[in-house]
Structure formats: structure tokens, C-alpha cells
Amino acid sequence: MLNHIFAVNTLKVEFNGPEYWHKIQSGDKDVFENVFKTYYQVLCNYACSTVKDMDEAEEVVQNTFFNIWNKRDVLEVKNLKAYLYRAVHNDCLNKIKHAKVRQVYAADYKATANVGYDDASQKLQGKELSSQINKAIDSLPEQCCNVFKLSRFEHMKYAEIAEYLGISVKTVENHMGKALKLLRVQLKDYLPLLIFLLNLN
Numbered sequence: 001m002l003n004h005i006f007a008v009n010t011l012k013v014e015f016n017g018p019e020y021w022h023k024i025q026s027g028d029k030d031v032f033e034n035v036f037k038t039y040y041q042v043l044c045n046y047a048c049s050t051v052k053d054m055d056e057a058e059e060v061v062q063n064t065f066f067n068i069w070n071k072r073d074v075l076e077v078k079n080l081k082a083y084l085y086r087a088v089h090n091d092c093l094n095k096i097k098h099a100k101v102r103q104v105y106a107a108d109y110k111a112t113a114n115v116g117y118d119d120a121s122q123k124l125q126g127k128e129l130s131s132q133i134n135k136a137i138d139s140l141p142e143q144c145c146n147v148f149k150l151s152r153f154e155h156m157k158y159a160e161i162a163e164y165l166g167i168s169v170k171t172v173e174n175h176m177g178k179a180l181k182l183l184r185v186q187l188k189d190y191l192p193l194l195i196f197l198l199n200l201n
Helices: 017-024 029-051 055-071 080-124 127-138 142-152 158-165 169-186 188-198
Strands: none
Touching: 017 080, 029 055, 029 127, 029 158, 055 080, 127 142, 127 169, 142 158, 142 169, 158 188, 169 188
């Protein structure tokens, strides 16, 4: 942390003349330290008025000074004080913009991830759908209805159903085929949900 490296004091000197920037460009650490001491706290207060958080404000100001020192060879600075305020201001705006982008992305991701599940869950739990499914199943021919319920609700295999009802496995298959065909027709408006609920294939 730069404020730990340098003892931060408020000095009356302002380093606006080009000669000070030229000294920093040439690697004069004493001048850079004095600039830091002079402007650090006021810049933190200025940044905090934008980002509304002093820790983030200090991070912005410290990054600004780091960048100035590391890029001093290529920067063109005419008024050091004005440059510092402009750099801090721009960094604050970028920080706010990136935070908003992250929030929008997170909200969009959450909505996209949950919409299918939530929408299907609400419809599956709806009284209308439950009533329509029960009505459609109960309207099946008796043996088709028995086979379908044993298969889908009791999770019995075809061989077990055949033994339970005293019919052949082939007959069970025929009843299931007929039941699924009739249900697809009667519940065509709910087919996507039925595929999820009843594994109609």
C-alpha cells in the first residue's frame, strides 16, 4: 500500500510546473514521494465522493500513482494536479461501470438459469394441468389405464406388469403404446411438460 510506504502529510506545495513532471520522468523518487504526500488524501476524498467507499477510493488513487510511476516514460503531462484528478475521475467511472456490468451479467445469468426450471415448476404444480392429466389418464381404456399407471407411477417393468395382470409382455407393450398415443393427442398443449413429468417418448 502506497500510503504505508510514504508517510502521508498535507503539504502546501503544489507541483503543477512542467519541471516537476520532468523530474518524475527522469526517475526522481523524492519528487514523486512529495507529490504523493501532497495529493493522496484529497484525491482519496475526491474518489470517495464518486465510488462511495473509502477502501475503493484508496485503491483507485493508489493505482493512479502506480500507473503514473510505471508509465512515466510515455505519459505526456502538462499540469500534474489536473492530470491526477482526471485520472482518478476516469478510474472511478470505470470502476462503477464494471460493477454495473457485473451486476447486470449476474442478474441475467440467474434469470436465464432459473427461467426454465421455475416456469416448468409453476406449470407442473398448477391445478389446471394436474386436473387435465388425471382426466386424460382416467379416460384411457381400462386395461391401457392400468398398464400406464403401473408403469409410470408404480415404476414396474413390463415383465412385472405382465405377470401382475396375467397378460403377455407383448400385450403390455401394445397397451402402453396405445396409452401414450392417446395421451399425446389429449394433452398436446402440455406435451413439453409431460415429457418431463411422465417421460413420454
